[in-house]
Amino acid sequence: MIKGSDFLPMPEPGDPPAVTRFAPTPSGYLHLGHAYSALMAWEAARASKGRFYLRIEDIDVGRCRPEFEQGIYDDLRWLGLDWDAPPFRQSDHMQGYADALDRLDRLGVLYPCFCTRRQIRAEIAEAGRAPHGPSGEALYPGICRPLDVDERRRRILANEPYALRLDVGRALDLTGPLTWRDLRVGDVPADAASLGDVVLARKDVPTSYHLAVTIDDALQGITMITRGEDLFHTTHIHRLLQALLGLPTPVYYHHNLIADSTGARIAKRNRAVTLRTLRHMGKQPADIWRLIGLPDPEPATGSTSGTLAAG
Numbered sequence: 001m002i003k004g005s006d007f008l009p010m011p012e013p014g015d016p017p018a019v020t021r022f023a024p025t026p027s028g029y030l031h032l033g034h035a036y037s038a039l040m041a042w043e044a045a046r047a048s049k050g051r052f053y054l055r056i057e058d059i060d061v062g063r064c065r066p067e068f069e070q071g072i073y074d075d076l077r078w079l080g081l082d083w084d085a086p087p088f089r090q091s092d093h094m095q096g097y098a099d100a101l102d103r104l105d106r107l108g109v110l111y112p113c114f115c116t117r118r119q120i121r122a123e124i125a126e127a128g129r130a131p132h133g134p135s136g137e138a139l140y141p142g143i144c145r146p147l148d149v150d151e152r153r154r155r156i157l158a159n160e161p162y163a164l165r166l167d168v169g170r171a172l173d174l175t176g177p178l179t180w181r182d183l184r185v186g187d188v189p190a191d192a193a194s195l196g197d198v199v200l201a202r203k204d205v206p207t208s209y210h211l212a213v214t215i216d217d218a219l220q221g222i223t224m225i226t227r228g229e230d231l232f233h234t235t236h237i238h239r240l241l242q243a244l245l246g247l248p249t250p251v252y253y254h255h256n257l258i259a260d261s262t263g264a265r266i267a268k269r270n271r272a273v274t275l276r277t278l279r280h281m282g283k284q285p286a287d288i289w290r291l292i293g294l295p296d297p298e299p300a301t302g303s304t305s306g307t308l309a310a311g
């Protein structure tokens with residue numbers, strides 16, 4: 001995805017302290033990719049005498065489990081990472097997401113979407129071709145965008161389940177062109193239209209990844225967001241939401257997704273070996289740093305310059 005070497009420039013003396021976060025979803029145990037991401041954020045905070053926060057992204061109540069949340073704490077402590085406040089749990093902040101949706105609704109950039117996945121698929125198939133997003137997924141074809149106020153009201157009153165989508169076209173009319181800064185690739189024009197009218201509140205959960213992460217980064221005062229490059233394109237939408245809601249824009253660093261010995265990306269979906277399993281096999285934290293190609297964080301603590309390099 002992103003070209004170029006993967007190293008996070010560490011703050012120079014005199015740079016403002018970085019406030020960073022690691023934000024896993026407790027729907028499984030952490031794997032090596034998480035360790036890589038967590039260490040990068042932790043080191044950026046520590047090297048600049050900033051702050052490092054832990055956020056538990058648990059809006060998806062059906063997939064999240066308490067034992068996985070506990071596993072996150074256990075694995076990070078075992079790795080030697082610490083965090084500067086009690087963990088921030090998204091499920092404790094649902095009112096903030098509702099308030100943000102109200103503000104967006106007052107701006108006229110939300111609409112209810114009653115579509116089922118099957119209807120969306122059928123519409124795309126019938127159209128023959130549909131615009132695709134940066135990850136190759138077909139974009140929502142806008143079926144519910146033109147519904148008039150009366151029909152929306154009638155269907156909502158009839159208890160038809162609905163999601164709330166962002167009308168990206170109307171939103172961009174309000175904000176005009178936007179950019180964001182990635183420490184790896186430079187200034188990036190925010191191309192929110194490339195993701196289409198994303199869902200901001202799901203039918204089953206009254207928020208979404210895009211909305212919750214944008215609100216919480218502002219609420220926690222995050223100044224530098226480090227995360228995998230698979231999330232690079234989502235930043236276009238997050239930048240748009242920041243502009244609509246009057247929130248500050250952090251700098252970003254989207255890092256490589258580390259691969260296992262077969263070259264496959266390490267992710268939950270391909271049954272990556274977990275940190276917990278490695279720990280039970282007798283591996284030490286230093287073995288983990290070596291496996292992900294990063295120096296052991298201990299000697300790096302207290303250094304004020306240099307880079308974290310990974311192959």
Ligand SMILES: [Zn+2]
Nearest residue numbers: 113114115144
């Ligand atoms: Zn719809």
